[in-house]
Amino acid sequence: MHKVNSLIGPSVDAASLANACETYRLPLDLLSQLLTVRKRFEGGGNRRRLYQAFDTLLTGEASENPTDVSSSSEQVHGHVSLRQLAFKNWKVFASTAVSFPDFDPSEPVVLIGGKNGYGKTSLLEGILYCLFGKSALSERSRLLGEANVAGARGSAYRQFIQNAFHRPGKDRGETSASVRTEWNTPDGILVVERRWYFDDVGDMHEDDETLTLFTGADYHIMPVPDGAEAVEFYQSEIERRLMTVGSAFFVLFDAEQTSAFSEKNLDEQVRAVTEGAFGLWQLRATVDNLRSYSRDRARRQDRQGNEQSKVVSRLLELRQDENRLDQEKARVSGLLDKARAERDDGFSQLVNLQGDGTFASMHELLEQRQALSLEQARMQHEYTGLAASTLPIALAGDKLKASLLSALAADDHREDGTSTSFQNQAVLERLLQKMEELGGKSPDARPQIEQAWHALAGSHTEVSAALNHPFLTPSMRVAVRERLQRHRDDFAIFADVSAKLSGLVAQARETEEAIQQSSRRDEEIAQTKLKLTALHQKVEELERELDTYSDRSVAIEAEISCYRAMLDGDDQDGGDATVNRRPVDYALGLADKIELVSNELLPGCFERVSAIVTDIYAALAHKGSIARIEISSDGKVLLFDRGGKDVRSLDRSAGERQIFAMALIAAIGNLSTVSLPSIIDTPLGRLDSDHRERLLLYFSSRNVQTILLSQPEEINGRYLDLIRKRIGGYFLLDHHEVSNGVGSSVATSGYFNEVAA
Template sequence: MIFNYIQFKNYRPYYGTQEINFNTEKQSPGPFKANITLVGGKNGHGKTSLINAVFICLYGRRMFSKEEYDQFKSDAINRNFYREGGRESSIELSFSDRTGQYVIEITFRENDKGEVQEIRRIFVVAGDLLREATTSDEEFNAFIDQRIPIDVAPFFIFDAEKIKDLVGEHDSSKTVEAIQKIVSLELYNQLHSDLSQIKYTTELNLSKSVKDKDLEKLIAELEACANELESLKAKERPDDLKIEYLNEEKNRLNQERRRKLANSSVTKGQIHRRVGELENELDKLNKAIESFDKALPKLILKPLVMELQKAIRKEQTYLSNLNRSQALFAPFDKFITDMLSKQVNPPLSLEQKNQLTESGRETWSRINKVQEIKVEPMNVLHVNDLSHNELQGILNWSPNNNFNIADLITKRARVEAELKTLHEQINDAPEVIDTHEEDEQIAKISEELGALYTTRKSRNETLRKLQDQHVRLSRVLTESRQKRQNLGPVEDKINLMTKLIGATREFINRVTVLKAERLKVEIENIIIQLFRKKDLHRVEFSPEEFVLRIYDDADVEINLSSRSEGEKQLIALAMIWALTKVAGTNFPFVIDTPLARLDSDHKSNLVNRFFTNLSDQVIILSTDTEITKDFFEEITPFVQKSYLLEYNDEIKSTEIVEGYFFE
């Protein structure tokens, strides 16, 4: 699946008709795959509106809370267009897959009551024509979820600074279910469940139809076992829903706890640590500025020495050309000198001798095919008065020119200002952040979850025993009927279903282990490619829990939540890349601000190893401070098209133009 284009008509910041073409089918002239569409824009210029527009087209209200979606609708019409009397805006998203090309159109229209209504339509592209496909909401949702299911969409369309939260929540039930769906395990489990249900239903129907007195007791036991199985399975769903609810509440409390820690004033301990870091930085800056003083005399002498070097080289060139010219015409000079020294009568005048010398020189050059070197006379002031070592010393002299004293002084002023502010904040800073209430609620939920998991484990054990008993009774019943030569097509079906269910379970177990092992290998390889550090030594991916664990070089498990924001972002991206490789999917990726928290080495690794191999289509939304001029030049060979979101202060709207900040 690939996106072809997205078009806005007076939608939010986009005034008039604005379009981004994602699929130009650019042919790369070199060894690079041009799979990246780069969209640049400063903060507040429309990047978030663009990525939310993709979600709105594909998933509508399902992707957002009611409050968020109502806000999107109320702000859907561009304000400048609204002041001009316009009351309608739209988004149009085109995509293609193996079944054809489609266009989704979302129109927001304000009615007479001032309410904004949403109209959703989908078209099938047939040549140059669009044919509207009439679908209900359920059919449309199923159509989209067959391509990118809603619960896996955040793995392919995301804000890179928020995707790091995946590392802290990688063991949550929603994340595990989404990962299993991406690698198709959920589909296999559903197949096994459906087959089991068909078998149970067939056996129940068979038991009801058989009235042989010799088998009544066995049939009654089989019915009782099947009914108990159904009763226990009916209890699974409420408990699963409660577990899901409690996990969501636990995640919400954890997020609230993290938000409180992030939004609260920093503690005194944090301020003291920051003060120590800044004081060390200030000490280094002062030493660097002091070293500049020692280099100052050389910097002052630099222009004078460079002028002297230039003069010496010019004199050397003159003497070299003069020597070459004299060497070329040495035989002629000897000949003409000897000839003119002879006595002739009448004697030749000086002018006649000069004329003979010049004419003879030209004739000698032509006969011997010698190109005369024109040497302009000049005064030699330095070369003849200096030794060889003195000349080489002057020519090789070069001052250390690596100092940027203005930057150093600016950095020192910034560090000193921050130190002053921190010293002022120390007295007002709290000792610790109070998360006691959230911690108590999380502990209570964890205890309740533990009880539910214990109950579920006990019930699963009972289910397993009942299933074994059901299989045994079914086998005995079948054997009894075989003895009475009463087997028919229904019994054959049950036997076949039993074998098929067993084969399916074995297949699921093996595929689960295989997928987990492949994920482990892929994540490990990708982390080695993306990370500069070597302390992420070993990766494990549990086939039972489908949870990522990373160990250091001492084989101690690393607490992923404690890693830096940039490292968590890279680990999350590594998981996503590994999932796409294991699943064999080729979804389009839309990534907002992917490089903001990374240093230059990790940025380069992402550009050259991650984005270029992630998918056939990667759409990157970036600011000018994130993908700088240097990284823009590095990423350019992989870019099939670039756009810039330019904000017009006069009309308070954004225009989409081709190009990027530095083009």
């Protein structure tokens, strides 16, 4: 691995870096020297020393074999865990230390509880600034998109450290603060200690800071190679054995800051995180430094009347214009992508509304409603008639109907004039005698005739003189009897009519609902068409704006090429460019090459990030709406559902945005060559209960040390029960007031009182 990798970060593929440098004719050794110089003078409030170093380097006066401040060993592989923290006069800590339990994969979690203001964030910041000093401040500013200048200048860093000086210690006349971190690494124990020194009034000057590394169980000071600058060498060892400053913010992070980070555009998040984790931000910072150097030196030459400086100045102006155009193009391109996605969704919605075969036309629905209304009125009339005639008979019951039929039969019999003759015995005797005289019957037939006669007489023994229903004529009795005898058929007819009427009522209701739904659909179609018209106009406007920017970019690039050719021609006229090169235009050329190399490396970095972040997001998000996350070669984030549709344009909740940011951060942590611990301040933030559970389960299930800094009501109750079996240690930050609202915190064993699950 070339030493450039140790300067920008080991996550970058060494072969890809070497190939890119070869493609753009950028010597790796020269790139290494530029990075070394930039890191050496990084964050200085005055760039004079950096520009002087560039003068020496770019005029060919630098050593052909510059001192390599990085370790000659390869990046280590294996587990890293935090053994101990010690603070002296750092923020709320006057003097306290925390000794962590040995890392156990079955119990990787350490809980540190603390109320707001008791030192959770101070603890996290102490680790960051102990490891990276002023680089931590500039990297935080870059990652969160804050004013880069404020984060990079030494004055901002000095102000931060002066504010971090424990006030009671300052009042007591103490003159130093320190943070000491002790780590288990694959190379053994590594102790990093950074001290800051202050004058009598509490001010810190640029050189009032020391960084010391100790190794082994006996804590021997790590020796510095001959010719190497101690701080540079120690910093390179921290990055080799532990982490780079770019990856530190994805290992040690504040979830509240993650919330702020999550508000950034997804593409901006991905670029910021990827450039930080892979160290490419250092290449871009070097590009900015070289162009600023060229601008500064060109102004000096311009004041001396140098014509070439005017060319350089114009080139720098064009580069600034080009960068502004690139930013505007990226902004407009993002708006255009969103507008196109919204337009496509609108077209899909319109097709669904217009092409749904379950809807009849409004005219057909109105005709259907009229026909149903007429048929329902007719059926209602029939139903009413049946209800008045048939229904009462059907409901009277069989026993009552049988009694009525019997009474009607008796009335028929009473009106029969011969009914009393069969009861006269004398009449019977005269009948029999007459039959014998006529010879019609023998005496043997007499018993049968008498039996039949008496039977006829017996059927009328109970008949009285009065009729049961005298108001009925014989024909009416016949009609009533026939009606009663067929009542079962009438009841079936009534039931059939009732069912048909119910069906008509249901059809009418469905038709009315369809009419209302069709009316609403027509309104939606009209609104969707209006929305589509507006979106189409917006897309056309953005496309024209993007074309305008692209045309301007082409024009600027052509002008840049013209001015570059002028400078290249001057170099050729001047002879050997390696000897006679002018640092101003040479720096511009190098800046262009480094920028091209950085752009060449980014797609491969994006590809590695997208594969990991998909798996982690699936574990953290409780919704299954996103099945795959892709990052294109130009850094655009695409969110696909299970059907393969890009759903990025859909609005996501604040919790979902934070989950994406945390998934991205966790993914970057997985790219390191060592298994680094995660130290998370206020991990649950503004997440809902489902996301909280998933986040806790994810971070507690990994085979790395995980230190969670929690508020009292955050990891407690059921959330504490959820990960209890994975917790290997508990600590509590306790705070004591000293005077006038100023206090001091210490770390003790234990945790908050548990609340009900």
